[in-house]
């Protein structure tokens with residue numbers, strides 16, 4: 066109970082303090098809106114914001130799916146041999162440490178379709194945790210079980226399907242949880258880079274426009290919606306993980 | 322049929338040096354007859370697990386040979402333990418699984434080419450994502466064999482018939498070990514290798530499982546190669562105990578124990594049990610000393 070109540074209480078206190086500071090100091094709305102202004106904007110602009118949210122979510126989910134498929138495939142390639150992993154891992158890391166903002170312009174220029182460009186940028190941001198976690202998972206198989214499979218003449222394929230993949234699932238889901246957030250961040254960053262000349266639809270576009278028009282309540286409302294979407298994506302990933310691991314994996318058993 | 326037909330395992334000069342240069346085992350010469358219950362005992366790190374893994378084919382010997390007679394050609398001529406059993410020497414390794422009738426599909430198993438060597442590890446080594454039943458049937462699945470009623474029968478044998486749908490984490494350590502044993506029995510093994518299977522369990526559970534293993538051995542006329550560092554366990558279970566020296570391991574002594582001696586709770590209290598334990602203890606001490614002075 067305290068696990069849910071405590072953070073809610075902190076949130077309410079923070080909002081109250083925010084509200085008090087803004088009203089007591091007579092801060093103009095175009096600088097810092099009060100929580101009430103933001104709530105008002107949320108209600109008034111809901112059609113606009115929900116439309117923008119759907120556009121952004123679509124890109125983020127497509128990117129996450131792309132990152133999942135590619136990341137898992139790359140992980141499977143990595144575990145085929147240490148040599149392959151050693152040769153390719155530096156490039157995967159390179160991809161990870163390159164700021165998405167810096168390559169987004171290139172991708173947006175190269176890709177003909179803007180949605181495709183955004184998806185590619187976001188997928189790139191979400192890719193690495195899937196690769197790293199799935200690779201580690203596929204490798205961290207109970208050596209005793211590996212012996213057992215060898216003893217019973219299991220084929221490579223049987224060992225993969227019956228042993229390596231199930232062993233890797235908890236790691237894979239840990240990666241999925243991280244990547245779900247990264248996919249959204251990547252999407253928003255790419256939308257920012259695409260700017261006002263681009264899609265005219267996503268949440269980042271709404272933030273940019275609201276900023277230009279000094280419509281702070283709407284800007285804050287859009288920010289709030291992004292945050293909410295991030296939390297929702299994470300919750301979705303956790304829920305899928307719990308559903309798949311329920312009953313056998315400690316990380317989910319303990320919290321159930 | 323000659324004497325050779327009854328050999329289950331033969332090691333001729335099979336030694337082991339690990340790639341890092343560590344000499345774990347001196348060349349070992351060892352012959353295990355079908356139907357024997359042989360226990361390896363020795364200090365930690367003397368190479369018992371290494372030896373067992375070589376026999377299982379999980380670790381290649383550095384020189385020498387390891388031979389197994391665990392294919393269908395093996396026939397067992399040992400006398401039945403109790404007069405009530407109708408089995409005769411003609412029958413090749415009839416599975417005496419409880420409730421299994423004549424003509425059971427067990428006997429087809431050798432033709433399928435499935436491995437007939439089972440290994441029970443120190444840890445239960447179960448797949449946490451699979452139910453007890455699916456864990457037990459794994460060896461059959463891997464060999465592409467139809468499980469039929471074998472899983473239920475194997476679980477019945479270890480007293481876990483009611484837990485087929487449970488998950489490993491729902492079971493106690495002792496029960497998990499039973500699942501592990503059921504998984505070994507489900508292929509109706511010719512050769513059962515057990516590496517300190519009950520080392521992690523409390524003594525009460527261990528004694529009970531020792532009793533069960535001994536019963537299974539007698540009922541199914543298994544050939545068992547068992548590893549322990551418990552003198553009591555070795556004496557309670559075995560028809561022959563091999564005493565190993567500290568690393569690099571070699572077989573420093575052998576104690577043959579009357580196979581006709583019933584192994585029950587009364588035996589644990591008997592003077593004979595104490596006597597055998599003392600003799601084994603002395604042999605272990607001199608094996609350790611012999612190596613130190615060498």
Ligand SMILES: Nc1ncnc2c1ncn2[C@@H]1O[C@H](COP(=O)(O)OP(=O)(O)O)[C@@H](O)[C@H]1O
Pocket residue numbers: 339340341343345363364365366367368369370371372568
């Ligand atoms: N894979 C391995 N690589 C290198 N050394 C090993 C390996 N496995 C076991 N050893 C070493 O070989 C020796 C014998 O090990 P083991 O057979 O496990 O002994 P025991 O089962 O009698 O305790 C030990 O000193 C151990 O450290």
Ligand SMILES: [Mg+2]
Pocket residue numbers: 369370371516517
């Ligand atoms: Mg050992």
